[in-house]
Amino acid sequence: MSNFRIALCGNPNTGKSTLFNALTGLKQHTGNWAGKTVEMKKGVYTYKNDQYEIVDLPGTYSLYSNSLDEEIARDFIVFGNPDITIVILDATALERNLNLALQVLEMTNRVIICINLIDEAEKLGININEKLLMRRLGVPVIKISARNKTGIPMLLDTVSRVISGVIQCTPFQIEYDEETERKIKILEPMIDRIVGHDISARWLSLRLLDGDRQLFEQIEERKARNREVLINGATFHKTKTGIK
Amino acid sequence: MGLSKKISLFEGEKGNIIKITDLNIDGIMRRRLLDLGFVPGAYVEVLRKSPLGDPVAFRVSNTSIALRKEESHKILGELV
Amino acid sequence: MELHSTKQKQALNELFQEADLLSSTQIRDQIVGQLYRKSHQLVKEGVSFTKNKFDHRTEKLDAIFTSPVFGFPIMLVMLGVVFYLTIAGANIPSSMLAELFGWVEGYLTLFFTELNAPDWLHGVLVLGLYRGTSWVISVMLPPMAIFFPTFALLENYGYLPRVAFNMDRLFKTVGAHGKQSLTMAMGFGCNAAAIMSSRIIESPRERMLAILTNNFVPCNGRWGTLIVLASLFMATGFTGGMKTIVTTSVIVGIVLFGIIITFLVSWVLSKTALKGVPTHYTLELPPYRKPKFFDTVIRSSLNKSWSVLVRAVKVAAPAGILTWILANIQAGDSSILLHIVQFLDPLGQAIGLDGFILMAFLIGLPANEIVLPILLMGYLSTGALIDVDGIEDLKKIFIDQGWTWLTALNMMLFSLLHYPCGTTLVNIYKETKSAKWTFWSFIIPTGIAFFVTFLIAQLARILNWV
Structure with a gap:
């Protein structure tokens, strides 16, 4: 029996909470994370003898930290060590929702894309070719209806198979214009040296080009905290909240 | 398409479809608008005005988003 | 370690400098633009539409709910219906619970007599702790559960x-954000939770307005x-359904008054301490979706009602004990409670209340x-002990204490307007991280509460209405 941690993110109004409720039933509580005063809903479910803790992140339109909620969601995906991140998309507004999914694919390796409200979409005559999306995006894409609880067994199975490594994810990375790509190439090795390989250097380069210094200061802070733990001999394992 | 056809989102009538060309807003609001799909090249439909005339709801990326006059009159586009 | 971190800082600074050279203001546009082009392409390839893709049901419903003619009346009716359901529905279970607790209390008392327990123990545990707690449950649980x-x-x-959409124009006029109507709606349930929910307002200035004024929405x-x-x-002389309707109207009136105060305070603040241009307004209007009825009902009852109730009971238990002790420990010629009451009485009288009521609001801070x-425990500790069986007995207690309609009205207004509860204040501090603003969130409502009730009391007395 092992314990795994899942981050659940998505746009507002995508039925994120409905999925969270469907997965965890009433086994939920709100807890703080990493000393922040921010409350996040957590829940637990068991599947094939493994225990999964799901963290319901605030619904956001992007992960560029324009607001407190976006910062919380982003920080958890990057620093909270989730074993997997589920991005939940609204089947009836796929275009805007995919925008967020593409951002997550740049940030982390193990991602499952979950297209919710598939029943609504069918009613509106929207047909989604998830196999094609899966090929294009390089991660599992699953159609569900959290309301009617369809597709959930498939989702649970995929989660466990991605975590165990049976399914390999190769998240699609957006290619930007030549100019931006050239800049990324310059920053990437510098970032690699300073931050290490734990966080995608490509993504960090992009964030830095976008002017997000605060993110780097946070990384330094977390590193310093981890070093202290090591030096004080409190534990030789990195803390759960530290950098992977 | 001539320049004469450029209007702001706020000037659009219910049912109009406007292709965005310029976003004359800076800072966080610009970022927020971009996140929501108000990107140059996107098609926006004017959905409805609120009972008191402002804000106005627009359909963008197949979702409805309401904007106040202050912002919507700074988003320009071509009437389609 | 020190050396290491300076080196690290240096490297980071170099990185920042390099990035500054490379960065441009258009980069965000390019990134998001590229993301959207990709999303668009993916949708084009992977999604096909067999029908007209627009959701006509939502369109039609929006034509009604946000209509220039029906939009506002529907909102008012909705508000009224929710309150009516709550009040009418809570009535019977409330009195049943009260009866049940009264019945149990009889046995508890019997049990204590049987054990020859000292009077003070029975007083602290049964008359203080048990009564305080059971009161809170029977008065609070049914309305909350509805x-x-x-x-x-x-x-x-x-x-x-849609409410936020309809109301935004009004909020904009006073310099606030339309989403404040959502945090206000949340406030009807619990102000402390509403303070947390104010995060949905992205701009700091409008968010502060929402936090500072949330208290003017009466919480559960x-x-x-x-x-x-x-x-x-207020509903004297009416019976049955009519009585409930009159009660509901009075409550809706009180709520509307609270909303007016919210607008006034927002307006004054955004002209003074929180000056600035209204900014950052985007609001999504999601499609209407039929909620899962039972799931929603059970979940909200279990999560929300239960946690609010637990919190209330946690506070009610010690407060009940405290009140009993204060009322039963003599200092000089009368109890400590009476000393406090006598001290507060002149102030209370000036605003149409009395010392007991102010004392109750003070102890009720948490x-x-x-x-x-x-308040009832305070009143009961003075006169003959009346057995409170139903809500009508309460009136007798109040009348005996010299209550008039003015006392009731002003107590309602004071309750609506006064300082936020302890939990809310803590949350305000957590969210604003500012002792100054937490202080103001206490002072502003309290000042208004005293001012309004004072004005009404003086006016009523001058005009000989009481």
Whole structure:
């Protein structure tokens, strides 16, 4: 029996909470994370003898930290060590929702894309070719209806198979214009040296080009905290909240 | 398409479809608008005005988003 | 270690400098633009539409709910219906619970007599702790168990964003954000939770306005007080369904008054301490979706109602004990409680209340739910012990203490306007991280509460209405 941690993110109004409720039933509580005063809903479910803790992140339109909620969601995906991140998309507004999914694919390796409200979409005559999306995006894409609880067994199975490594994810990375790509190439090795390989250097380069210094200061802070733990001999394992 | 056809989102009538060309807003609001799909090249439909005339709801990326006059009159586009 | 971190800092600075050279203001546009082009391409390839893709049901419903003609009346009616359901529905279970607790209390007392337990022990545990707690439960639980699920249903259905859409113009006029109507709606359930929910307002200035004024929406803890007083003193002479309707109208009136105060305070603040241009308004209007009825009801009852109730009971228990002790420990010629009451009385009288009421509001700082129970314990500790069987007996107690409609009205207004409860204040501090603003969030409502009630009391007395 092992314990795994899942981050659940998505746009507002995508039925994120409905999925969270469907997965965890009433086994939920709100807890703080990493000393922040921010409350996040957590829940637990068991599947094939493994225990999964799901963290319901605030619904956001992007992960560029324009607001407190976006910062919380982003920080958890990057620093909270989730074993997997589920991005939940609204089947009836796929275009805007995919925008967020593409951002997550740049940030982390193990991602499952979950297209919710598939029943609504069918009613509106929207047909989604998830196999094609899966090929294009390089991660599992699953159609569900959290309301009617369809597709959930498939989702649970995929989660466990991605975590165990049976399914390999190769998240699609957006290619930007030549100019931006050239800049990324310059920053990437510098970032690699300073931050290490734990966080995608490509993504960090992009964030830095976008002017997000605060993110780097946070990384330094977390590193310093981890070093202290090591030096004080409190534990030789990195803390759960530290950098992977 | 001539320049004469450029209007702001706020000037659009219910049912109009406007292709965005310029976003004359800076800072966080610009970022927020971009996140929501108000990107140059996107098609926006004017959905409805609120009972008191402002804000106005627009359909963008197949979702409805309401904007106040202050912002919507700074988003320009071509009437389609 | 020190050396290491300086080297690290240096490297980081170099990185920042390099990035500054490379960065341009258009980079975000390019990134997001590229993301959207990709999303668009993916949708084009992977999604096909067999029907006209627009959701006509939502369009049609929006034509009604946000209509220039029906939009506002529907909102008012919705508000009224939610309150009516809460008040009418809570009535019977409330009195049943009260009866049940009264019945149990009889046995508890019997049990204590059987054990030859000392009077003080019976007083502290039964008359203090048990009575205070059971009061809170019977007055608070039924309205909560109806209000939270009803509210959650409206929320899940998608109606609430339409309220924010309709109301935004009004909020903009006073310099606030339309989403403040959502945090206010949340406030009807619990102000402390509403303060947390103010995060949905992205711009700091408007968010602060929402936080500072949220208290003018009566939360569940104050509903009990409002409902009891309105039905006892405002709906006199009416019976049955009519009585409930009059009570509901009075409550809707009180709520509207609170909303007016919210607008006034927002307006004054955004002209003074929180000056600035209204900014950052985007609001999504999601499609209407039929909520899962039972799931929503059960979840909101279990999560919300239960946690609010637990919090109330946690506060009610010690407050009940404290009140009993204060009322039963003699200092000089009378109890400590009476000393406090006598001290507060002149101030209370000036605003149409009395010393007992102010004392109850003071002890009730941690949670508004306990104000009425504490007031009753205070009153009962003075005169002959009346056995409170039903809500009508309450009126007798109040009348004996010299209450008039003015006392009831001003207590309702004071309850509506006064300082936020302890939990809310803590949350305000957590969210604003500012002692100054937390202080103001206490002072502003309290000042207004005293001012309004003073004005009404003086006016009523001058005009000989009482």
